[in-house]
Amino acid sequence: MPTTAKSAIERRDEDVVPVCLFAYARPEHLRRTLACLQRDAVSLIYAFSDGPRTPGEAGAVVEVRQILRAVDWCQVVLEERTENWGLGRSILAGVTEALGRHRMVVVFEDDLVCVPGTYPYLVAGLHRYRGHPAVMSVTGWTHPRVAPGDVGGQPYFDGRAECWSWGTWARVWEGMDRDALTLMQECRRRGIDVYRYGADLPEMAEMERGRNLWAARWSYLHLLRGGLCLRPPHTLVEHAGFDPLATNAAGGSRWANPPMRACPPLPETWPVPVEHPQCARLWQAVCGHRPGVSTRLLGRGMRWLRRSLSPRSARA
Numbered sequence: 001m002p003t004t005a006k007s008a009i010e011r012r013d014e015d016v017v018p019v020c021l022f023a024y025a026r027p028e029h030l031r032r033t034l035a036c037l038q039r040d041a042v043s044l045i046y047a048f049s050d051g052p053r054t055p056g057e058a059g060a061v062v063e064v065r066q067i068l069r070a071v072d073w074c075q076v077v078l079e080e081r082t083e084n085w086g087l088g089r090s091i092l093a094g095v096t097e098a099l100g101r102h103r104m105v106v107v108f109e110d111d112l113v114c115v116p117g118t119y120p121y122l123v124a125g126l127h128r129y130r131g132h133p134a135v136m137s138v139t140g141w142t143h144p145r146v147a148p149g150d151v152g153g154q155p156y157f158d159g160r161a162e163c164w165s166w167g168t169w170a171r172v173w174e175g176m177d178r179d180a181l182t183l184m185q186e187c188r189r190r191g192i193d194v195y196r197y198g199a200d201l202p203e204m205a206e207m208e209r210g211r212n213l214w215a216a217r218w219s220y221l222h223l224l225r226g227g228l229c230l231r232p233p234h235t236l237v238e239h240a241g242f243d244p245l246a247t248n249a250a251g252g253s254r255w256a257n258p259p260m261r262a263c264p265p266l267p268e269t270w271p272v273p274v275e276h277p278q279c280a281r282l283w284q285a286v287c288g289h290r291p292g293v294s295t296r297l298l299g300r301g302m303r304w305l306r307r308s309l310s311p312r313s314a315r316a
Contacts, residue, residue: 017123017167018044020098022090023068023110025052025060029240030067030110037108038073040119045076046105048094053084064110086212092176099170104130106167111240114140114165117263118236122167124266125155125230134273136172136227137218140165140236143257145286147234148278153264155271157228158279160197163215165237166229175221180205180213183220192223196280198287228273236263 019042023030037045047068052058068078079097081090091107098105104126106119118140129135139162148156175183184205187194194202197219204216222229235257 016044016102017104017106017126018042018046018098018102019119020091020094020105020107021045021047021110022050022087022094022108023047023064024050024087025057025064026110027060027063027067030064032113032240033108033110034067034071036112036114037119039116040114042119043074045071045074046094046098047076047078048090049078049080050086050090051081051084088208088212088214091214095168095173096176099168099173102170104167104169106165108165112165112237113240114237115260115263118165121232121236121263121266122165125270126167126169128270129230129273130169132273133171134226134228135230136222136225137161137166137168138230139167140232142231142233142235143255146279146282147231148276148282150278151233151276153233154267155230155232155264156276156279157271157273158231159222159226159228159275160201160279160283161215161219161222161227161229162231163218164239172221172227175225176217178217178221180208180217180220183217183224187220187224190224194220194223195284195289196223197283199284199289200287228275230271233264234261236260 019037021033021037049061049065049068052061065078065080068076079094085093087109095105095107106122106126122138122140125138129138135157141162141164146158184194184202201216201219204213205220207213208216221227238257238260239255
């Protein structure tokens with residue numbers, strides 16, 4: 001049965017890799033995500049349930065909490081927020097809390113579904129690279145637009161961080177108390193190209209505070225430290241939240257993936273922590289490299305970004 005945040009695990013457990021699960025007001029989506037985690041034999045979940053933004057959403061929030069309280073197949077440490085923190089603030093606080101007790105975590109939101117074996121795949125990556133300072137995160141998500149065409153069935157390294165199903169270590173998370181603009185300015189002072197992984201990142205950094213975003217700072221922390229994100233050869237995770245109930249990505253998305261394929265086997269030889277040379281170019285092709293780039297795709301992407309971003313942002 002779930003425990004409350006106040007009675008959470010007090011000791012630091014070095015062996016368990018918990019899932020931080022962030023939930024809001026879509027019970028059916030949450031059921032699908034939990035089914036995926038149950039199938040992958042997750043043993044510990046830190047669940048963070050955000051409070052309703054409006055009275056009309058209170059009933060759905062109550063139902064979400066009932067679902068989380070009813071989980072009986074693993075331990076759940078449940079934190080029910082009385083206020084609406086929004087996704088950015090909630091993730092920053094929740095991941096910080098979990099990494100105060102564990103060396104590494106995997107993070108899911110309540111509208112992500114994954115193929116069987118995704119959680120073990122991410123955990124294996126976390127264990128394999130926990131001693132490599134250049135590796136800052138792992139993820140189960142990639143996309144044909146940004147995945148190099150020659151990786152075959154092997155994972156690869158990208159310099160841009162991910163916010164849809166990811167994992168990291170306590171050693172990396174230190175520094176996430178600085179906002180995106182601060183990190184971006186530090187990159188500029190060090191002569192680092194802040195547009196290396198797309199012109200959308202500086203724009204999201206500008207919007208971080210007003211829109212309650214978080215992931216732009218995650219990408220800029222990677223960029224500042226020359227850090228890498230381990231990605232699978234094809235996506236293991238899909239965003240199931242492109243629907244009228246979405247607060248992050250209503251109306252569909254250019255980031256919808258082809259049908260998911262089975263999780264690849266764990267590599268016999270894991271890749272050396274070096275960024276694939278195509279990654280930066282692929283991100284620039286999708287998101288633009290400089291402000292004012294007059295490409296039809298970039299213009300459409302920026303319009304989509306402004307329409308879809310809300311206090312809870314899907315890719316930021």
